[in-house]
Amino acid sequence: MDFAAECATAARALDDFAGRAALRQGPVIRQEPMADLARALDIDRLIAEGGLRGEAFERFLATYLGAATRLLDPRYMAHQVAVPHPMGAVAALIDGFTNNAMAIYEMGPSAATIEAAVVDWMLGKAGWNAGGGGVLTHGGSLANLTALMAARGRVAPEAWREGTPRDLVVIAPEACHYSLARAVDIMGLGQKALLAAPADDEGRIDPAGLERALKGRRVLAVVANACATAAGLYDPLRAVAEVCRKAGAWLHVDGAHGAAALLSSRHRGLLDGLELACSLTWDAHKMLRAPTLCAALLVRQAGDLDRAFHEEASYLFHDKDKPGFDFIHRTVECTKSALGLRLFMVLAAEGEAGLARFVDRQFDLAKAAARLLRARPGVEVAVEPEANIVCFRVDGDDARQLDIRRRLTARGEHYVSTAEFRG
Numbered sequence: 001m002d003f004a005a006e007c008a009t010a011a012r013a014l015d016d017f018a019g020r021a022a023l024r025q026g027p028v029i030r031q032e033p034m035a036d037l038a039r040a041l042d043i044d045r046l047i048a049e050g051g052l053r054g055e056a057f058e059r060f061l062a063t064y065l066g067a068a069t070r071l072l073d074p075r076y077m078a079h080q081v082a083v084p085h086p087m088g089a090v091a092a093l094i095d096g097f098t099n100n101a102m103a104i105y106e107m108g109p110s111a112a113t114i115e116a117a118v119v120d121w122m123l124g125k126a127g128w129n130a131g132g133g134g135v136l137t138h139g140g141s142l143a144n145l146t147a148l149m150a151a152r153g154r155v156a157p158e159a160w161r162e163g164t165p166r167d168l169v170v171i172a173p174e175a176c177h178y179s180l181a182r183a184v185d186i187m188g189l190g191q192k193a194l195l196a197a198p199a200d201d202e203g204r205i206d207p208a209g210l211e212r213a214l215k216g217r218r219v220l221a222v223v224a225n226a227c228a229t230a231a232g233l234y235d236p237l238r239a240v241a242e243v244c245r246k247a248g249a250w251l252h253v254d255g256a257h258g259a260a261a262l263l264s265s266r267h268r269g270l271l272d273g274l275e276l277a278c279s280l281t282w283d284a285h286k287m288l289r290a291p292t293l294c295a296a297l298l299v300r301q302a303g304d305l306d307r308a309f310h311e312e313a314s315y316l317f318h319d320k321d322k323p324g325f326d327f328i329h330r331t332v333e334c335t336k337s338a339l340g341l342r343l344f345m346v347l348a349a350e351g352e353a354g355l356a357r358f359v360d361r362q363f364d365l366a367k368a369a370a371r372l373l374r375a376r377p378g379v380e381v382a383v384e385p386e387a388n389i390v391c392f393r394v395d396g397d398d399a400r401q402l403d404i405r406r407r408l409t410a411r412g413e414h415y416v417s418t419a420e421f422r423g
């Protein structure tokens with residue numbers, strides 16, 4: 001196998017794919033029936049006979065890319081996954097080929113060093129340089145679970161041995177990401193332990209109501225959105241954090257999507273008060289242009305994370321002679337990709353200021369889109385956008401919205417998603 005030649009084939013095909021997408025040539029989304037696509041890709045024969053190289057590889061790639069959803073097309077506005085930066089994609093290739101599973105330092109010293117640096121950089125943005133800690137995970141869902149595990153280590157240190165106490169509750173906005181419901185389930189708590197935080201009309205946490213809700217309850221964690229998925233609204237973090245502080249409750253901020261605002265001097269105020277929280281989920285594969293996956297779980301006090309998967313952190317300090325840090329004690333995962341490289345190479349290519357400009361531009365585009373939509377008769381914009389999410393509807397009921405989306409998607413001309421907001 002000629003690695004360089006196959007890479008060159010792939011690079012040419014991807015370059016062409018990206019160029020066409022940027023020029024809006026071809027559909028932004030095209031969904032052939034799976035069985036037809038499987039035939040076109042010649043999957044069964046390739047598995048049975050092999051031979052994917054050279055011209056066969058070129059043919060396969062043409063079909064594959066022909067049916068791929070084109071995130072690089074400006075008409076792609078649907079889901080939160082990053083439009084990847086080319087250097088981030090190159091990072092994923094390097095990671096795939098070196099395959100340094102870096103959760104223990106000796107398995108990937110350069111990858112681990114970069115993860116440590118990226119985590120430190122993110123901690124700095126959160127205001128947690130002094131004493132903070134973190135880890136990169138394969139996704140924000142896993143980061144949210146890890147946050148609740150870290151909270152459990154603080155609130156109920158006996159739980160590692162005895163199991164999660166059944167009287168613990170998690171208080172989160174109704175509009176929280178579904179990964180929190182799963183995390184609560186995985187921890188053995190059952191959905192009745194996930195309580196809806198009192199909220200205003202637009203779904204933001206109401207701090208006074210939260211204060212009342214915390215009374216008399218044994219709280220595993222309070223979760224705040226920064227921002228929520230449907231309409232992109234940020235919870236009032238400072239007020240929420242102050243209530244949590246008074247009650248001694250762990251505050252987890254789910255910033256999977258919106259923590260990117262921390263890069264922007266114009267928008268970081270949306271996360272004002274974050275420095276008082278205990279933990280933060282932040283996906284670099286949402287707004288920081290890293291390819292999937294690259295998520296971070298950050299904590300204000302590193303010790304909380306070191307205890308997340310153990311009663312005691314003492315095993316971390318045994319005498320093994322280690323020139324670097326083992327992230328493995330902080331994660332659900334054992335084998336772990338060099339996730340940091342994906343964000344680092346984007347950052348290193350653009351510089352921090354370049355990435356900040358990107359975030360600002362996304363936020364500005366959302367505001368401009370909201371203005372355009374509002375100017376159209378029969379279109380209603382739910383809320384003034386705070387991040388890069390624009391929630392709107394066309395005159396008519398839910399069925400009409402779904403029908404419009406179905407038609408747009410079928411034509412492949414635009415790709416938007418649907419969400420439920422305020423019913």
Ligand SMILES: *Cc1c(COP(=O)(O)O)cnc(C)c1O
Pocket residue numbers: 080138139140141142144177179227228229254255256257283295
């Ligand atoms: C995307 C998202 C998640 C889940 O992150 P994954 O990386 O998709 O697992 C969690 N919370 C919020 C607010 C999100 O936007």
